[in-house]
Amino acid sequence: MRIILWLVLGVLVILALKKKARDMQSRAYQSRSEMGPASAPSAAPAHxxxxxxxxxxxxxxxxxxxxxxxxxxxxxxxxxxxxxxxxxx
Ligand SMILES: [Zn+2]
Structure with missing residues (x-):
């Protein structure tokens, strides 16, 4: 039964690492879009x-x-x- 706890812990660690990697990627993307005015996807409404x-x-x-x-x-x-x-x- 204890092995399940370790498995859950391992999955949680992997998820946390993935989330951290995604946060770093999105932060890098944000700082890149602050530099260039051309890359602002939210500032392009349909009109x-x-x-x-x-x-x-x-x-x-x-x-x-x-x-x-x-x-x-x-x-x-x-x-x-x-x-x-x-x-x-
Ligand atoms: Zn007309």
Whole structure:
């Protein structure tokens, strides 16, 4: 029965060492990201991706919309399905 206690103790020591190694790694990563502004993963919310997106103007009202939000009819982009329908009718 005592061998189980030693096994548990050994596992705990291994887990503690692994946790310590992970802490040191994350600390090294943090100090690296403090030096370089490019490596800040938390400072990249979804809307910055949208800002970098290509903008197209609606062929009906000239409103600029991100290309992923635009409605494509043939060669023309529209801000909404309603404007696409108005243009084609
Ligand atoms: Zn429009």
């Amino acid at each position: 910055t991706v949208k800002d970098a997106e290509d903008m197209v103007s609606c062929a009906h009202c000239q409103l600029y919309v991100p290309v992923s939000d635009a409605v494509l009819r043939g060669e023309l982009h529209f801000c909404s399905v309603a404007h696409a329908d108005q243009h084609t009718h």
